[in-house]
């Protein structure tokens with residue numbers, strides 16, 4: 001496969017903070033419909049990598065291509081429009097609005113060719129909200145105020161708000177932090193389902209969860225890639241056990 005066929009191609013990416021290389025000549029390819037999990041010790045550069053991909057942090061050198069389009073100098077909002085969705089650790093939902101309204105306001109405006117026809121547009125939005133609500137296990141909660149949802153449901157709602165924009169690449173930072181066992185189980189199902197139409201990159205520390213969802217695992221250490229491959233292979237890697245799994 002040539003590097004132009006990947007959803008995401010990161011090559012020789014580097015960024016420094018006060019002379020410290022948080023990401024150091026990193027190269028990574030993510031396929032269409034792939035669910036990639038990034039693991040590694042604290043400070044390895046995992047969050048910084050997602051920040052660089054979504055445009056929150058600017059690269060010092062190297063290339064980030066999304067569907068073969070160079071991103072490194074592109075503003076964050078333009079990357080969102082191109083189809084990159086990012087979820088941070090703390091959910092940022094509108095607590096006073098209902099689940100339906102939270103999803104509705106996330107529908108990308110002006111993208112529909114029927115945008116001028118308010119009635120048709122409303123139907124289109126409603127239909128999309130219903131599809132997404134089912135995907136995130138909240139179809140029975142459309143009228144519930146978001147502030148009343150459980151912690152896990154709030155996380156799903158935020159994923160749903162990103163799905164409203166039909167992103168082709170979804171970046172999730174520790175999506176199951178603070179969730180109950182049942183919510184983790186449902187989140188694993190949810191992620192497995194949503195990566196059928198897009199690439200998903202997840203940062204995660206819970207190894208049982210990683211085992212359950214990852215197509216491939218990338219292990220980061222000191223801003224570089226220490227190992228990459230299927231979970232069984234990565235888990236058996238002495239270097240990975242040394243710097244991360246053995247601790």
Ligand SMILES: Nc1ncnc2c1ncn2[C@@H]1O[C@H](COP(=O)(O)OP(=O)(O)OP(=O)(O)O)[C@@H](O)[C@H]1O
Nearest residue numbers: 017018022040041042043044045046047048049220
């Ligand atoms: N904006 C910044 N300014 C200065 N240093 C930063 C900045 N962002 C990250 N760093 C540093 O870069 C390194 C990588 O941090 P990063 O948060 O990406 O690691 P991580 O692998 O996500 O860790 P964790 O698992 O703890 O979230 C750390 O040493 C961190 O202190």
